[in-house]
Amino acid sequence: MDNKELIRMALEAREQAYVPYSKYMVGAALLTKESKVYKGCNIENAAYTPTNCAERTAFFKAVSEGERNFEAIAVVGGYKGAPVDYAYPCGVCRQVMMEFCNPKSFRIITAISEEEYLEKTLEEILPHGFGPENL
Numbered sequence: 001m002d003n004k005e006l007i008r009m010a011l012e013a014r015e016q017a018y019v020p021y022s023k024y025m026v027g028a029a030l031l032t033k034e035s036k037v038y039k040g041c042n043i044e045n046a047a048y049t050p051t052n053c054a055e056r057t058a059f060f061k062a063v064s065e066g067e068r069n070f071e072a073i074a075v076v077g078g079y080k081g082a083p084v085d086y087a088y089p090c091g092v093c094r095q096v097m098m099e100f101c102n103p104k105s106f107r108i109i110t111a112i113s114e115e116e117y118l119e120k121t122l123e124e125i126l127p128h129g130f131g132p133e134n135l
Helices: 003-014 054-064 091-100
Strands: 024-032 037-041 070-079 107-111 117-121
Touching: 003 024, 003 037, 003 054, 003 070, 003 107, 003 117, 024 054, 037 054, 054 070, 054 091, 070 091
Parallel strands: 070 107
Antiparallel strands: 024 037, 024 070, 107 117
16 A cells, blocks of 8 residues: 555545544544554543554454554644644654564554655654663
8 A cells, every 4th residue: 555545545534533622623533554444533531641653543342353464654743633733742642552563664654645755764753762772
């Protein structure tokens, strides 16, 4: 699957975001090594702490279905759904990625549109990450 198709799926997922407080909509599309895609959106909560990011929603859906081998994730975000800048995963999401992904090869694609995107590895956005191999 190419980056544009994965971004397109993240854009679709963003439309499902539940963001009555921040109005900041995020969508993610997580690609497994077997070419399956799990979409996620951010889901806010009035108590704030129970809020869940789009990336973790996608990971938790995939893991709950037995997936453990991931290749890439596309992330799109924007206020009221209009992206104006690249939306990178937060620290908690990066740590979840460390649990399941090879930091040297797992790709994170942040996009404004299908044509305007950046690609980095998990290691690039979480240098010296702490994962299962550290225990």
